[in-house]
Amino acid sequence: MKSRKNPEYGDQTKKDNMPLYTIGVVAELLGITNQTLRLYEKHGLITPSRKNKNRFFSENDIKWLFCVRELIHTKKISIEGIKKLLHYAPCWEITNCPEQRKSTCLAYKGSRKPCWELNQMICSRASLAGCDDCIVFLQNKKSTQVRAAKK
Secondary structure: OOOOOOHHHHOHHHHHHOOOEEHHHHHHHHOOOHHHHHHHHHOOOOOOEEEOOEEEEOHHHHHHHHHHHHHHHOOOOOHHHHHHHHHHOOHHHHOOOOHHHHHHOHHHHOOOOOHHHHHHHHOOOOOOOOHHHOHHHHHHHHHHHHHHHHO
């Protein structure tokens, strides 16, 4: 039997962005209810992909949701607080990025704007230097793309 190769499986970044997990599976992985995930979506903290009327989440979405849960339960930050943090704080402050990673991060070196805004401007000139696996950057990039597509 011949195996069909999907070109997307060769690239880990693409695999991490593939919406494969249903809302029920993600809720079980996180130990929360489907309704909590819908609440996060309603508040703009997550933007799952849609196929028909069903929500599908990627690996990066799940990583981001773990981060959101940690901010809510460990750091005691409200949903509104997280939304403000995402608007004003750079990702390295939200995720406690290690110094070694910050030293290679182009957004950290030019930190006058939120990292995801800066990276949108410089990504065509240089590599994202570690941002391609920064969950805060990836989530903001995805939300920006979804908002642009709706216009």
